[in-house]
Amino acid sequence: MPHLADVEADLQSLIEAHMEAMLGVRFLASEYVIGCADGGRIDSLGLDENGAPVIVEYKRGTDAGVINQGLYYMAWLVNHKDVFRNLVRDRLGVTAASQILWSASRLICVAGDFTRYDAHAVREHRRSIDLVRYQYFGSDHFSLETVASVTGRSAQGKRERRRACGDPLLRKQGRAMVELAQAVDEVLVGLGGSVTRVQRKQYCAYQRLRNFACLIPPQQAKVVVYLKVAPAAVDLVPGFTRDVTGLGHHGTGDLEVQLRTEGDLERAQELFRLSYAAA
Numbered sequence: 001m002p003h004l005a006d007v008e009a010d011l012q013s014l015i016e017a018h019m020e021a022m023l024g025v026r027f028l029a030s031e032y033v034i035g036c037a038d039g040g041r042i043d044s045l046g047l048d049e050n051g052a053p054v055i056v057e058y059k060r061g062t063d064a065g066v067i068n069q070g071l072y073y074m075a076w077l078v079n080h081k082d083v084f085r086n087l088v089r090d091r092l093g094v095t096a097a098s099q100i101l102w103s104a105s106r107l108i109c110v111a112g113d114f115t116r117y118d119a120h121a122v123r124e125h126r127r128s129i130d131l132v133r134y135q136y137f138g139s140d141h142f143s144l145e146t147v148a149s150v151t152g153r154s155a156q157g158k159r160e161r162r163r164a165c166g167d168p169l170l171r172k173q174g175r176a177m178v179e180l181a182q183a184v185d186e187v188l189v190g191l192g193g194s195v196t197r198v199q200r201k202q203y204c205a206y207q208r209l210r211n212f213a214c215l216i217p218p219q220q221a222k223v224v225v226y227l228k229v230a231p232a233a234v235d236l237v238p239g240f241t242r243d244v245t246g247l248g249h250h251g252t253g254d255l256e257v258q259l260r261t262e263g264d265l266e267r268a269q270e271l272f273r274l275s276y277a278a279a
Helices: 008-017 019-023 065-079 081-092 094-098 116-123 158-165 175-189 262-278
Strands: 025-033 041-048 053-059 106-111 128-137 141-150 196-199 204-207 211-215 223-227 241-243 255-259
Touching: 008 019, 008 025, 008 041, 008 053, 019 025, 019 041, 019 053, 025 081, 041 081, 053 065, 065 081, 065 106, 065 116, 065 128, 081 094, 116 128, 116 141, 175 204, 175 211, 175 223, 175 262, 211 262, 223 262, 255 262
Parallel strands: 053 106, 106 128
Antiparallel strands: 025 041, 041 053, 128 141, 196 204, 204 211, 211 223, 223 255, 241 255
């Protein structure tokens, strides 16, 4: 039978110990004391796969105050960027600190459950918020389920989509590839209602709770997508799929998919779905 944590601290300790695997977030700090008039402690601070700041708040059961508490900490974060930047520099280095994606800052609320009012409330805010339900199954199994996911106005929108798929710079590299990239974008976003698009200069990430695909700006003769699919689990096809485990590239994912035609996009869709399901 599914059950909740005995105490909230057990839940927090488990997720902090496996934060990158569970949430796609690099752990920075626990019980971080904020220096302001009203004070407070942020349960967990981290940096996600795209370099966006992440605040994680935990509640053992259902608690209507978790969203407002998290938003209070988000407001502090926006007004104290230097403090967070210094924390990232100390934990992850100068390069990570110089590439923080402030426009995609996120709040992840992890709780035993949420009400329909919670799901409605996050849609009224202009922040990127994920409501995540947890459950324990016996002593050896643990699950996370996204209940609601809302993208902040800065992380996604028409402007970002144009940058990802068809701005004037990309048109110089071949209209056909731009149109193919736009088709890829539509397929990835259409995989589910919880897909968030996050734009970086070098790639466009598609995420649920974690990245499941990264679209590279179209090149002269192909469109490249990186997926969170284990290359060993698929039949690699030269010129179409490639194992890039351990190879440096923009974005995240160990399976590279190269698309040159609409037919390539059609046969890539099962790989897209596998990666989406894994995220």
